[in-house]
Amino acid sequence: MVSIDVKNLCLEYKIPRRFSLSEGSKPLSAGGRIEQSAGRRVVAALSDVNFSLGSGDRLGLVGPNGAGKTTLLKVLYGIYEPTSGSLDVSGRVDALFNISLGFRKEVTGRRNIELRGLINGWSMEEIRARTDSIIEFSELGEFIDMPLKTYSQGMAARLAFSVSTTFEPEILLMDEWIGAGDASFRDKAAERMKQISQKAGIIVLASHNESLIEKVCNKCLRLENGRADPVVNLETDGAGND
Template sequence: MARISLQGVSVRFPIYGAGASSLKKTLAASVTGGRIGKETGVTVVQALSDITLELKSGDRLGLLGHNGAGKSTLLRTLAGIYEPSSGILTRDGSIASLIDPSLGIEPDATGYENITLRGLVMGLSKKQIAALTPEIAEFSGLGDYLDMPVRTYSTGMGMRLAFSISTSVQADILLMDEWLSVGDADFTKKAEQRMRDVVSRSGILVLASHSPELIAKECNKVIHLEHGSIIQGS
C-alpha cells in the first residue's frame, strides 16, 4: 500500500563562493527562494524547513505557492533526487516522477534510443524497456521518425515522445510539477485521457501547480508553501 511520511524534513543547500549579502541582493527583487543563512562560515539556502505530513493511498495532495516557495524542491525530495538534511522521510510503494518529462532525452539519439535512455533514467531494466517500447511507439504516433535523431523533430514531436515515455509506467506514487499537457492539437485528446488514466491508477498523487482551480479540481488535500515552510494546510 502506498504511503509517504515526512517528519520534520528540512533541505539545505550550501552555496560555496558566494556571500550571503550578495545572494540576498540577487533574490531581493523577486522575494522568492529559500531562506538564507550561515553554517560554519558557508552560505546556506534553507529550501525546505521542518516539513511534516502523512499521505496514504487515495490521497491527492496539491502544492501551492509562488515561484521559489519550495514546491519543486519538495517534489524532488519525495522523488529521492534530494536527500533531507534533517528529519525522516519514509516512502512505501513505487514512484513515477513527471517533474521533468524531457529529462534524459538526448537530441542526437534516435527516438528509439531515447526510449531506452529515458527508461534507464526512470529506473527500468532493459527487459522492461523492451516490453514497453512497442506501446510507447504506437502511442506517440511518430512512426518512422523514431528511427531519426530527436534534433530533427519539431517541438511538438519531441513533447509527444517525452510524454509517451514518461506516462508508460504505472506507479503507486505519482509526482507531478504542473499538469502535463502536449501542445500538438492532434495528440491532445488522447494525451489528456492517458494522463487521467495514470492519475486514477496511482495510489498517491502529489501535484504542484500555480492554479488553485486545478488543485481544487484534482486534489483532496492542499498545502501552501512559502520560503520552504508550510504556512497553511487543509
C-alpha cells in the first residue's frame, strides 16, 4: 500500500553570518522567508505543510518561484530532513528532477545507462533487463555504442529521458514536465509520461503550468513563501475554486 503522510512539516535552515574579505559572497537562499532572530538569519523554507495521499492520488504543487515546491519534493525524496513535524512515506520513490545528472560525456550511451541506473538505485540485473527497452525508446540506434560527446543535445536529452522514465515507480516525484528532443519525440515522451502516471501509485508534480496540473492531477497544493494552503480537491471542488 503506497501512501504519503505529511503532518505539520517545517523545514528551516540557518544562514550563518560570516565575516568575509571577499566581496559578493552573500549566501544565496533558495526561497522561503528570511527571518532574523538574535543575530542569526533563518530561512523558513517550508512551514506547517499538511497533506496525506493514498494510492491513485496525483498532487499538483503550484506557486511562484521560490515558494518551496522543489524543496518540498526534495523533502519527500529524502534529500532534506524536516526540521519538525512528521513525514511518512511508504512505497518506492523515484524522482525526475535533473534528468542528465551523472551523465559522462567520455563514455558510451550504453555505459551511461549503466551508471545512471546505479545512481537511481537499480541493481545490475534490473539495469540489464531494462537496457534494451531504454535503447529502443531513445531511438539512438547504433549511436548507443558511441561516446556521449558525439551526441547532439537532443540525442543526449532523449537518452536521459529514456533512462529516467524506464521504471515502474510506486511514488513518482516530478519537477516540471520534461520536454526532450524534436516534436515527434516530444509526443512520444508525453505519451510515456501519461503511461507512467497511470501506473504510478502516487504522483507529486511541481509545475507553473496550471492547465497541465488540471489535466494530470486530482489534488492541488498552493505554496507561497513556504506556507501551504489547504489541499484543494480538483475533482469535487471543481476548477472554479481558484
